[in-house]
Amino acid sequence: EAGVTQFPSHSVIEKGQTVTLRCDPISGHDNLYWYRRVMGKEIKFLLHFVKESKQDESGMPNNRFLAERTGGTYSTLKVQPAELEDSGVYFCASSQDYRANTQYFGPGTRLTVL
Amino acid sequence: GENVEQHPSTLSVQEGDSAVIKCTYSDSASNYFPWYKQELGKRPQLIIDIRSNVGEKKDQRIAVTLNKTAKHFSLHITETQPEDSAVYFCAAVYGGATNKLIFGTGTLLAVQP
Numbered sequence A: 001e002a003g004v005t006q007f008p009s010h011s012v013i014e015k016g017q018t019v020t021l022r023c024d025p026i027s028g029h030d031n032l033y034w035y036r037r038v039m040g041k042e043i044k045f046l047l048h049f050v051k052e053s054k055q056d057e058s059g060m061p062n063n064r065f066l067a068e069r070t071g072g073t074y075s076t077l078k079v080q081p082a083e084l085e086d087s088g089v090y091f092c093a094s095s096q097d098y099r100a101n102t103q104y105f106g107p108g109t110r111l112t113v114l
Numbered sequence B: 001g002e003n004v005e006q007h008p009s010t011l012s013v014q015e016g017d018s019a020v021i022k023c024t025y026s027d028s029a030s031n032y033f034p035w036y037k038q039e040l041g042k043r044p045q046l047i048i049d050i051r052s053n054v055g056e057k058k059d060q061r062i063a064v065t066l067n068k069t070a071k072h073f074s075l076h077i078t079e080t081q082p083e084d085s086a087v088y089f090c091a092a093v094y095g096g097a098t099n100k101l102i103f104g105t106g107t108l109l110a111v112q113p
Helices: none
Strands: A005-007 A009-012 A019-024 A031-037 A043-050 A051-055 A065-068 A077-080 A089-096 A109-113 B002-007 B010-014 B018-025 B033-037 B045-051 B058-059 B062-067 B072-077 B086-094 B100-103 B109-112
Touching: A009 A019, A019 A109, A031 A065, A031 A077, A031 B100, A043 A065, A043 B100, B010 B018, B018 B086, B018 B109, B033 B062, B045 B058, B045 B062, B058 B072, B072 B086
Parallel strands: A009 A109, B010 B109
Antiparallel strands: A005 A019, A019 A077, A031 A043, A031 A089, A043 A051, A065 A077, A089 A109, B002 B018, B018 B072, B033 B045, B033 B086, B058 B062, B062 B072, B086 B100, B086 B109
């Protein structure tokens, strides 16, 4: 069984530019989560999809962040325009059923905003 | 509020010694507590988890204990090996329809050969 995959692994952009991160969950997992780790700090929740619907987006920092999951398969997280404080590692995780709790993480995308 | 505190932030042990990492959570409704290990440049890997109806769980050299009254849970690694060196994150799930994970700040464990 393939794990959660994320693309790209690294992205370096300038302040004001746009970046789109992609996550492919484990096949059959309806639940998809986005998290972010800013350097040296904890991994923080951003949002949760159940299939194509946003279940909880309470962790999204501001309206420069837009997440989508069209068709309930892969998800994208777009940052527009990027700011310096958006730098960090963005993780995606998936779980089969939210009641099962177990979340499997992707390798992350390291975003650097210059 | 939603908060998980984790200590220590760094831990250095000699190979063969034991390592203990402690976490405290704030929401008494939390019922699931996973531990993730993240090696340098790799994804966080679930190594063990515990649910609130259990006080202790073991898997070979790794064990987790949970004290619901005190809202504490701990990771115990015995007979540490150099390959145990990594950052360890504790987390607590905040329930409802989301079950989002609230993470501690991580512990950098270094096992000296």
